[in-house]
Amino acid sequence: MSDTLCAPPDSARRARWGVIGYFVATGAALGTWTARIPAVKQDLGLDDGQMTLALFAIAVGSVLAMQGVGHVIDRFGSARVLGPTGLAMAASLLVPGFGGSLPVLLAGLVLFGAGHGVVDVAMNAHSMQVQRHYSRPIVITFHALFSVGGLIGSGVGAVAAQLGAPVSLHFALAAGSLALLVEVSRRRLLPAEPRVVPERSRARGMSPAILLLGVLAFSCSLGEGSMADWSPLYLHDELRTSPAIAAIGYAVFSTMMAVCRFLGDHLVARFGPVSLVRSCGLIAGTGMGAGLLVHHPVAAIIGFALFGIGLSCIIPQVFSAAGTRDPARAGRDLAQVSTLGYGGLLAGPVVIGLITQWTSLTAALLVPAALALVVAAAAPVVRPRPAG
Structure with missing residues (x-):
């Protein structure tokens, strides 16, 4: 104590x-x-x-x-x-x-x-x-x-x-x-602490828990990448707004994500990582989904803001869970999760573009919202492992 x-x-x-x-x-x-x-x-x-x-x-x-x-x-x-x-x-x-x-x-x-x-x-x-x-x-x-x-x-x-x-x-x-x-x-920085990695930890590949954390990182990053390229086009092409209004969507998303990250450490200390990730996933998924289904510029911008609020704290908690599961291989676990997360960031615009070829942009952007709900359901994976 x-x-x-x-x-x-x-x-x-x-x-x-x-x-x-x-x-x-x-x-x-x-x-x-x-x-x-x-x-x-x-x-x-x-x-x-x-x-x-x-x-x-x-x-x-x-x-x-x-x-x-x-x-x-x-x-x-x-x-x-x-x-x-x-x-x-x-x-x-x-x-x-x-x-x-x-x-x-x-x-x-x-x-x-x-x-x-x-x-x-x-x-x-x-x-x-x-x-x-x-x-x-x-x-x-x-x-x-x-x-x-x-x-x-x-x-x-x-x-x-x-x-x-x-x-x-x-x-x-x-x-x-x-x-x-x-x-x-x-x-x-803290002094480096070189150590010999145990043979068991050295040989093990990606564990199921790290793979699931990587899927969460991929899902969130796919949504973030989608917002950068497609939120302005959604407002301009689907909802017929002016270019100035179209630019507001991503700006609001990015601003809310940054602002809420300054509150995130307080929230995780008070509610715990599982509750925070679950709540954030629900806010992102339901907020974005509702904003798209209403099909109005104001609703869409509010939905993008809620999507930014929801995604803000998930990736840091996913990285934290990956980096603390096994101290002997924290670097490799983080690298594996980061790689999948980066893949989602790159894949997001492409995935949305491909889906748009078969259906509407509104329907395509519901995919990141649905993935946020998947993240909410998988929130227990970020629970810290018991010491020892």
């Missing part, structure tokens, strides 16, 4: 700030690239197909890197992985910034995706290591700060684009700033 009541040590408090730095930097790096996609496309004279190939290169780099990083984290510790890979992620922005051809751009984006994927898994693993020193949940706030980093990166990118700043100069300054942030953050 005394352990749960005592304040976290100073090292854990410093490490918390270190993890915050990595989450902000990772979000800012992605926001920086996203904001200048039109400029990169124009500078290199790329068509839509070539630009799609470039965007796919990021996914390829992330997925490939996630396959091996889990073993490295389990063997050497997340802190040792975050040091060099954080700097590599920052430096990889230089390649698309200075690349003068499509092949160079593709190579740079594969490297960028790989750095992003490795840092994503390692910082989530370290966040759970830090949380063990606290008497309350703190993980969801980290994910909220990733969103803040994305807003910072995209906001600065928007200003740079408005001023007509060359992509090379913008990305060089961004890379330097991010490198400084991750280096300062690295110095605050």
Whole structure:
């Protein structure tokens, strides 16, 4: 009892700030690239197909890197992985910034995706290591700060684009700033604790529980990816709104997701992870479904807002459950769940587009709503395992 009541040590408090730095930097790096996609496309004279190939290169780099990083984290510790890979992620922005051809751009984006994927898994693993020193949940706030980093990166990118700043100069300054942030953050992390992974844990593949957690991550990420590409089209094409109104849907979804993540740690401390995930899934599924079935712009925007509220806390709890089930293989379990989650993010727009070919966009967008209800039904999988 005394352990749960005592304040976290100073090292854990410093490490918390270190993890915050990595989450902000990772979000800012992605926001920086996203904001200048039109400029990169124009500078290199790329068509839509070539630009799609470039965007796919990021996914390829992330997925490939996630396959091996889990073993490295389990063997050497997340802190040792975050040091060099954080700097590599920052430096990889230089390649698309200075690349003068499509092949160079593709190579740079594969490297960028790989750095992003490795840092994503390692910082989530370290966040759970830090949380063990606290008497309350703190993980969801980290994910909220990733969103803040994305807003910072995209906001600065928007200003740079408005001023007509060359992509090379913008990305060089961004890379330097991010490198400084991750280096300062690295110095605050908890010491690495290399350990020998037990043979039984080393040999085991993906367990049923980790697979189910991966399915939950896939389902939520599919919904998130669908919102980015299809919510504006739904409002504009299906409900005949103006382009300005159409843009509100995704903005409301993203804002509610970010805001609610700042409340998530308090909610999970009060209600527990299972109740929180179940409630969030029900809010997302019923809110989105009702908003679509009413078939009115106001109802749709409210539905998108409820969908963002619902999805906000699920992924952090899924990652937390994956990273704490077996400390000896936390890195691999997180990598496996992250890979499935990333797959959902990529598959979402494609799945909705394919379904739209056979039916209406309204019906297609009911799929993410239904998957949210599936997540609610599977909520017990995030229950923490008993100690010992």
